[in-house]
Amino acid sequence: xxxxxxFEIKLGAATREAFGRALVELGRENKDVVVCDADLSKSTMxxxxxxxxxxxFISLGIAExxxxxxxxxxALAGKIPFVSSFSAFAMNKGFEQLRCCVAYPHVxxxxxxxxxxxxxxxxxPSQMSIEEIGLxxxxxxxxxxxxxxxxxxxxxxxxxxxxxxxxxxRTGRPKAxxxxxxxxxxxxxxxxxxxxxKDVTIIASGLLVAQALLAADTLEGEGISARVIxxxxxxxxxxxxxxxxxxxxxxxxxAEEHLVDTGLGVRVAQVVAESRPCPMExxxxxxxxxxxxxxxxxxxxxxxxxxxxxxxxxxxVARKS
Amino acid sequence: xxxxxxxxxxxxxxxxxxxxxxxxxxxGAAKSGHPGGSLSAVEILVELYFNRMxxxxxxxxxxDRDRFILSKGHAAPVLYAVMAEAGYEQTPLDKLDTLRKxxxxxxxxxxxxxxxxxxxxxxxxxxxxxLALGMGFAARMDGxxxxxxVMMGDGEIQEGQVWEAAxxxxxxxxxxxxxxxxxxxxxxxxxxKDIMDVxxxxxxxxxxxxxxxxxxxxxLHAIDAAFTEAEATKGxxxxxxxxxxxxxxxxxxENNPKFHGTAPSADEVKLAMQELQ
Numbered sequence: 001x002x003x004x005x006x007f008e009i010k011l012g013a014a015t016r017e018a019f020g021r022a023l024v025e026l027g028r029e030n031k032d033v034v035v036c037d038a039d040l041s042k043s044t045m046x047x048x049x050x051x052x053x054x055x056x057f058i059s060l061g062i063a064e065x066x067x068x069x070x071x072x073x074x075a076l077a078g079k080i081p082f083v084s085s086f087s088a089f090a091m092n093k094g095f096e097q098l099r100c101c102v103a104y105p106h107v108x109x110x111x112x113x114x115x116x117x118x119x120x121x122x123x124x125p126s127q128m129s130i131e132e133i134g135l136x137x138x139x140x141x142x143x144x145x146x147x148x149x150x151x152x153x154x155x156x157x158x159x160x161x162x163x164x165x166x167x168x169x170r171t172g173r174p175k176a177x178x179x180x181x182x183x184x185x186x187x188x189x190x191x192x193x194x195x196x197x198k199d200v201t202i203i204a205s206g207l208l209v210a211q212a213l214l215a216a217d218t219l220e221g222e223g224i225s226a227r228v229i230x231x232x233x234x235x236x237x238x239x240x241x242x243x244x245x246x247x248x249x250x251x252x253x254x255a256e257e258h259l260v261d262t263g264l265g266v267r268v269a270q271v272v273a274e275s276r277p278c279p280m281e282x283x284x285x286x287x288x289x290x291x292x293x294x295x296x297x298x299x300x301x302x303x304x305x306x307x308x309x310x311x312x313x314x315x316x317v318a319r320k321s
Numbered sequence: 322x323x324x325x326x327x328x329x330x331x332x333x334x335x336x337x338x339x340x341x342x343x344x345x346x347x348x349g350a351a352k353s354g355h356p357g358g359s360l361s362a363v364e365i366l367v368e369l370y371f372n373r374m375x376x377x378x379x380x381x382x383x384x385d386r387d388r389f390i391l392s393k394g395h396a397a398p399v400l401y402a403v404m405a406e407a408g409y410e411q412t413p414l415d416k417l418d419t420l421r422k423x424x425x426x427x428x429x430x431x432x433x434x435x436x437x438x439x440x441x442x443x444x445x446x447x448x449x450x451x452l453a454l455g456m457g458f459a460a461r462m463d464g465x466x467x468x469x470x471v472m473m474g475d476g477e478i479q480e481g482q483v484w485e486a487a488x489x490x491x492x493x494x495x496x497x498x499x500x501x502x503x504x505x506x507x508x509x510x511x512x513x514k515d516i517m518d519v520x521x522x523x524x525x526x527x528x529x530x531x532x533x534x535x536x537x538x539x540x541l542h543a544i545d546a547a548f549t550e551a552e553a554t555k556g557x558x559x560x561x562x563x564x565x566x567x568x569x570x571x572x573x574x575e576n577n578p579k580f581h582g583t584a585p586s587a588d589e590v591k592l593a594m595q596e597l598q
Contacts, residue, residue: 034462058458058493066451066485073455076441078384079462081455097482100445101452105433 004195004220007213012178015171015206016114018150020045022157023082027053033161034074036060036083038067043173044084044114068094068111072101075108080161087113087129087170095135102166103139110160111136112169116146117257118290118298119207120173125289129170133205134262136168137235143188144235146170146256146264148209151180152192152232159188170206172257174295177210179230191238197227200313201245201252205231205264207299208255208283214306219313226313234264242268243275251316253281255309257299260284279319281312328371330541336406337367337541341570342597343402343417349590351421354429357580358474359399361505361538361565366403368544369470378408381438385465388440388456392449393474393503394430395582401427404438411436440469447480449473450500454490457498457558468552472501476508479517484529490558491530499551500531500560503538505567507578526560538563571596 013021026033027049036058041047050057060067064085071083083090090113091098102109116129136144143163147153153171160167179194186192194209195216204212209230216226227249229241245252252272254265265282272280283303290298299305328336340363348354366389370376374387391400398420404412411426419425426435430444441452453471460467473483490498502522510516519525526533532554536543544563551559567581568574571593574585585593 034458056462060489061485061492063482063485063489065482066454066489069448069451069482070455070458070486070489073441073452073457074459075455076452077388077456077459079455079459096445097448097451100442101448105442 006217007210009177009210011175013150014173014175015147015150015153016045016173018153019112019114019157019169019171020048022154023049024052026158026161027056030080030161032078032080034058034079034081036067036071036081038062038064038085038089040085044112046084064089064093065097068097069101071109072097072107080108080110082110082112084112084114086115086127087132088115088127091129091132091135091168098139103141106141106165108164108166110167110169112157112171114171115173116170117172117206118285118302119257119295121295121298122292124292128290130259130285131262132170133234133258133264137267139166141165142235143167143233145188145233146205147232148206148230149176149179151178151182151184152186155186156188156232159186163188172207176207179209179213186232189233189236189238191241192230192232193227193241194230195226195228197225198249199225199251200317201227201229201249202255202309202313203229203231203242203245203252203264203268204255205234206257208257208304211304211306212255212309215309215313218306218310224313224317231264231268234267237267237271239271239275242271246272246276246278250278251320252278253283253309253312253316255283257304258284260286279316281316283308283312333367333371333541336371337363338597340367340399340402340406342594344398345571345585345590345593345597347398347402347417347420347427348584349587350418352584353421354398354584355395355582356585357507357567357574357577358393358396358503358505360569360571360574361567362396362399362472362503363569364539364541365472365501365503365544365563366399368541368548370403370407372545373548374470375467381409385467387467388469390441390443390449390453390469390471391431392443392471393446393477394443397427397429397431400431409438411438446474446477447482450483450486450490453498453500454486454495457495458493460497461495468497468499470499470501472503474508475502475504475506475513475519475522476516478502478519487526487529487531494556495558496555498558499548500558502560502562503565504562505565507567507576507581509581511578523562526562530557531560532557533560533562535562535564538565539569
């Protein structure tokens with residue numbers, strides 16, 4: 001296996017920013033794209049769409065439950081609606097509406113949550129969403145995605161619009177390290193192997209993909225060859241990529257900015273259990289709520305950095321028989 | 322497509338009577354269901370499907386059609402019977418007695434997966450008005466004349482989402498949306514005034530910016546006039562506060578909280594059929 005070039009953190013746009021820009025492009029491409037927001041358009045970045053297409057932007061005030069069901073009504077009448085708010089509000093306050101008005105009748109609504117995870121920083125736990133992957137994945141028929149950078153976000157937002165059926169996309173507040181070249185192609189449900197390796201596989205999503213790549217570099221220095229997979233789609237899972245990782249590297253670490261209880265890790269573990277059981281470790285938020293702080297301080301305190309992934313990999317590799 | 326099945330009041334009354342019989346029979350056969358709130362809504366749905374809405378039951382998905390959402394989804398039997406009478410292929414009259422049985426299109430609450438001609442799947446209360454707003458926004462953006470009607474229960478409007486939607490509908494001046502509150506005064510646990518009073522109901526809708534009309538929800542003349550007034554009302558949505566009788570048409574069910582969610586026994590069905598001759 002040839003030596004890899006070391007991954008360097010180069011910040012790109014926030015994934016919420018990429019979402020907002022993608023919406024404008026979608027608006028130009030398809031007149032049926034409609035956007036609803038709940039008084040956070042300047043933060044969710046749907047304000048770009050609102051500015052260019054005011055007649056297709058619906059401000060619904062601070063009322064997320066209503067917004068999710070209005071979105072369903074728009075979709076039932078043939079529109080391709082995107083509803084957006086902070087993940088914490090869209091998913092938690094809109095959950096029942098997403099279940100009964102969207103998932104159960106399989107309505108073509110796109111829900112985009114911004115300010116996901118604890119990396120929003122100073123606003124603290126009431127605004128931090130650490131459970132929405134679990135919630136979204138419990139909505140039958142939903143596609144659930146958590147892209148890593150601006151390139152993948154833009155591509156997957158566009159893929160969501162083209163997909164017929166309900167979609168949830170998780171985006172973040174801070175600038176996100178660039179993982180992909182601008183022309184990289186993405187497919188819903190298709191994991192991307194961003195680094196190859198043979199001793200362990202790190203499966204990550206969102207901001208943790210860049211941390212996983214940094215971890216892989218560190219591990220290489222220790223003689224551990226780590227494969228890194230960006231599992232941007234939490235549902236439907238790329239079962240093939242997971243099973244292949246389990247059978248070829250015999251150890252898996254899942255890293256995500258989400259409660260470990262209900263996130264990507266437990267879903268991956270299910271596939272591993274059903275295919276080729278192997279040692280697994282989980283990097284994520286451990287049954288707690290975070291606090292006010294700078295994003296980096298919080299990511300460090302709550303164990304979501306490259307060094308935490310490295311530690312988890314060492315444990316997983318040590319457990320290999 | 323305008324009013325393809327325009328009917329006289331007398332004809333509508335005949336249909337309403339048949340619908341009442343079908344409601345009682347189908348719930349009786351199912352041995353579970355919600356007769357009271359189905360019977361209270363009969364005249365309004367008969368007026369909508371036979372005299373009011375731009376619909377073509379043979380082409381249920383025409384883009385310009387008017388739409389109806391039964392937000393109080395537990396009253397599914399009245400919707401099923403009215404759609405069956407109206408001639409939708411997906412709602413056969415001779416299958417009404419399969420209500421609530423496995424595999425039936427007549428699911429416990431309206432389910433689009435089984436009846437694609439439905440405009441929404443409902444059952445979780447408080448959501449239909451928001452759905453109607455979405456449809457109203459879409460029609461307005463597309464320049465379609467399509468109107469959306471949504472019926473809610475009086476107990477249902479205890480849900481906070483209804484008032485989020487009420488605020489939004491008036492703020493956005495969605496005059497192509499008509500809300501109807503089936504104000505029969507009874508919910509599962511008893512009388513609405515004892516569980517969580519919603520009075521003064523018309524005042525609430527007016528305060529939220531809706532053109533509000535109070536009427537007798539069993540008087541077909543009044544219903545017709547109210548929908549006509551709603552159509553003529555521009556710049557704000559209309560809410561019909563329809564005073565109705567829970568269990569209307571069957572003496573022992575009328576105003577009886579027991580029949581919110583209890584099926585009539587075989588003997589009660591017989592008795593009801595005699596009254597609904």
